[in-house]
Amino acid sequence: MIKLNNKEYKNIFPLIISINYTPTFVYSVLQEIVDGDVFVDHIETPKSIFIGTKSGFYCVSGETSNISFNYWLKEFYIDRVEEKELPFILYSSSGSWNQLINDLLNNKLTKLDRYSFTFKFKEEILDNDELPQDYSLKKIDENVLQSNVGFKPIYYKHYWDSVSNYLENGFGICVLHKEVSVCECTSVFANELFSEIDIATKEEYRGKGLAFIAAKMYIQDCINKGLAPRWECDIDNFGSIRLAEKLGFEEPIHYAVYFKE
Template sequence: MEMLKETDYYRVLPVLIENSRRCPTFVYSVVDNIISGIVYADDQVQPTTVLIGTKNGVYFIGGNECNTAFNDAFFTWYKQHTSERARFTLFSATGNWDSVICQLFKGEIFQMKRYSFEFNIRDYPVIKKQLPGGFTIRKISKETIEMSSHFKKSYYEQYWDGISNFLKYGFGFCVINDDREVVSECTSIFIGQSFAEIDIVTQNQYAGKGFASILGELFIDKCSERGLTPGWDCDVNNISSIKLAAKLGFVKPVEYSIFVGK
């Protein structure tokens, strides 16, 4: 298992394309050098197995799951990594990888199930929802981030290497009430390789007013303007997220696994 130089990250793209429906957007963010991360491969020139991670401890493993030497090296790396009590969340590419990971870790990590949705423009609503009175929509900016109670500065430091990097590559929208309080937000948690993944939240007391749908529509429209495909992932038991995804044109959920360190 060898660490690739940033200038060689592109070499893993053929492996990622093979897993395109289950390859999370953060992987492309790292490979495209939009956010900082690490890329390991079994070969520096023609990789067939890869481990790609962000600096905040989220990883993806894919490619040839029968590569025993790589798998053993990966587990050794994991033991050293977690000895520092660092975060470890692993996205699996396939069901075969699920089996390999379970065998390697033997109960040391929890397995969870998530859905990855496909966006279909034909299922996207033609009639847009209207914002009720007493609220305004703003683009996410330094000012709105300071006002936010959820997607705060720490969020963008964790996922985007800082607010300035988000404002350079990412985008989002929020709903603000007359008291200058951010009540609902939709932001790009990751962007890369023509994909933009949605992260969306509404304060509990403002649920049911359609804010999430309105912001989701604005986000999708912005993706279309920038030539990006919007992405939607969520836990399989997140019913509200699944329903909202369907309203916005996200269909054909594919189930995949993530593994979380204990």
């Protein structure tokens, strides 16, 4: 299999654009915002591609009938997971890839069904909501990262390679109560096209509408930056689905993620 250098990444964009669903991190790798690798079956006219981050997020796309590519994928999995015991989270781009992944890897991975929502802008959705007394909004900065509710520095090192990379290329909004962060909406991945949302609220502050307010401000930031916000969640996370719909996300695309438990 061929590993592309960054000057060759442009060759795979026609294939990427033609796919129904492509994870946000794929664009982050191709735009060199996070560190990763790109493998193809052919440099100039690739038909099968495998893209991953250094932290272990991968996506496979293109033709499923490419025997040599499929064999290489199986060997890659054996080396990374079974021999080196490294993280391996594989995003599938289609139902045909779902079946092939199961067959290639002998059903060794757990399948997780997910939704990716499309944001439909509606002016009334982004109307300002007042926070309760003693609450305020703040952009996530290094000080917030050291004392936040769910997204510790290790989280950003995992998704962004480093805290400094997140602070340079990502962004987020937090809700403070008496100057303490109790709800955060942040970029799990972001690039020049999309920003994928992750959100967490401290347990005792749930049910107060804080996540809705933080997410609205985050979406407004996306619009100001010219980015399409992305909301993704498990298909049985009904609370997340309701919040997504309330925020103006529609038309979920069903995709699968495979991982080793």
